[in-house]
Amino acid sequence: xxxxxxxxxxxxxxxxxxxxxxxxxxxxxxxxxxxxxxxxxxxxxxxxxxxxxxxxxxxxxxxxxxxxxxxxxxxxxxxxxxxxxxxxxxxxxxxxxxxxxxxxxxxxxxxxxxxxxxxxxxxxxxxxxxxxxxxxxxxxxxxxxxxxxxxxxxxxxxxxxxxxxxxxxxxxxxxxxxxxxxxxxxxxxxxxxxxxxxxxxxxxxxxxxxxxxxxxxxxxxxxxxxxxxxxxx
Amino acid sequence: xxxxxxxxxxxxxxxxxxxxxxxxxxxxxxxxxxxxxxxxxxxxxxxxxxxxxxxxxxxxxxxxxxxxxxxxxxxxxxxxxxxxxxxxxxxxxxxxxxxxxxxxxxx
Numbered sequence: 001x002x003x004x005x006x007x008x009x010x011x012x013x014x015x016x017x018x019x020x021x022x023x024x025x026x027x028x029x030x031x032x033x034x035x036x037x038x039x040x041x042x043x044x045x046x047x048x049x050x051x052x053x054x055x056x057x058x059x060x061x062x063x064x065x066x067x068x069x070x071x072x073x074x075x076x077x078x079x080x081x082x083x084x085x086x087x088x089x090x091x092x093x094x095x096x097x098x099x100x101x102x103x104x105x106x107x108x109x110x111x112x113x114x115x116x117x118x119x120x121x122x123x124x125x126x127x128x129x130x131x132x133x134x135x136x137x138x139x140x141x142x143x144x145x146x147x148x149x150x151x152x153x154x155x156x157x158x159x160x161x162x163x164x165x166x167x168x169x170x171x172x173x174x175x176x177x178x179x180x181x182x183x184x185x186x187x188x189x190x191x192x193x194x195x196x197x198x199x200x201x202x203x204x205x206x207x208x209x210x211x212x213x214x215x216x217x218x219x220x221x222x223x224x225x226x227x228x229x230x231x232x233x
Numbered sequence: 234x235x236x237x238x239x240x241x242x243x244x245x246x247x248x249x250x251x252x253x254x255x256x257x258x259x260x261x262x263x264x265x266x267x268x269x270x271x272x273x274x275x276x277x278x279x280x281x282x283x284x285x286x287x288x289x290x291x292x293x294x295x296x297x298x299x300x301x302x303x304x305x306x307x308x309x310x311x312x313x314x315x316x317x318x319x320x321x322x323x324x325x326x327x328x329x330x331x332x333x334x335x336x337x338x339x340x
Contacts, residue, residue: 171290219273
C-alpha cells in the first residue's frame with residue numbers, strides 16, 4: 001500500500017471509531033451550551049472555552065462557578081484537580097506510543113478525554129490501530145464537542161431535554177468499552193474492586209476524587225493479586 | 234466579563250488541563266518502562282471505566298445515596314449482555330439509548 005492510501009485508511013478507521021463518542025458528546029455539549037447561555041456567558045466565550053479547555057466536566061463546573069461569582073483562580077485550581085485523572089490515562093497510553101515524536105505527542109495529548117482514552121486503549125490493544133487513527137478520533141471528538149457547545153449556546157433552549165434516550169449514550173459506550181477490557185479473570189476482579197471502591201468513595205467523600213482513588217487502588221490490588229498468583233505457580 | 238478576562242481564565246484552565254495530559258506521555262514514551270509499571274498500567278483502563286461507571290449505575294446524586302433500582306442500572310443489564318454477545322460499540326450505544334428511551338415510558 002502506498003502512503004496516501006494508508007493515510008486515508010487510518011483516517012477512515014479513526015472516523016469510524018469516533019462516531020459513538022460524537023453521539024455521546026453532542027447532547028452533553030448542547031446542555032453545556034444552554035447552561036452557559038443561561039449563566040450569561042456569550043457564545044464566543046463558550047467557543048473559546050471549548051477550544052482552549054477540551055474537558056467536559058471541568059467546563060460544567062466552570063459555568064456553575066462563574067454564575068456563582070467564584071474567582072478565576074479558584075476555577076483554575078478546581079479544573080486542575082478535576083482533570084488530574086488524565087495523568088493516569090496519559091501514562092497508560094504511553095505504552096503504545098513509545099518512541100513517537102514529541103510533536104505528535106503534544107498534538108495528541110490535547111485530545112485525551114475519558115472517552116477517547118477508552119476507545120483508543122481498546123483499539124491499540126487489539127492491534128488493529130495506529131497513532132494516526134487515534135489522532136483522528138481525538139480531534140474529531142473535539143470538533144464535535146466545540147460545535148455542540150456553540151450550538152447549545154446559540155439555540156439550545158429550543159432542544160427538548162432527554163430526547164431519544166440520548167442521555168444514555170455515554171453510559172452505553174462505557175459499558176461496551178468495559179466489556180472490551182475484560183480479558184481474563186484478573187481484569188474482571190480488578191473491575192469489580194474498582195466498582196465497589198468507587199461507589200463507597202463516592203458516597204463517603206464529596207467531590208470527584210472517587211475516580212482516581214478507586215482506579216489507583218483497584219489497579220494496585222489487582223496487580224498484587226496477579227503477582228502473588230504468578231509466584232505460586 | 235470582558236474578552237480579555239475570559240481569555241485569561243480559559244488559558245489558565247487550558248494549561249492545567251493540558252499539562253496533566255501531555256507530561257506523562259512526553260516523559261514515559263521516551264523511557265524504557267519497568268515491567269511492573271507496564272503490568273500496573275495495563276489494569277488502569279478497566280479500573281477507570283469501572284470507577285466512572287459504577288456510581289452512575291448504583292448511586293443517586295444530591296444527596297449521594299446507594300440505589301439498586303435506577304433505570305440506568307436496569308437498562309445496563311440488557312445493554313451489558315448485548316455488548317458481551319456482539320462486541321459492537323456502536324450497536325451497544327444505540328441499544329442502550331433505545332432501551333433507556335423505552336424505560337422512560339414504561340417505568
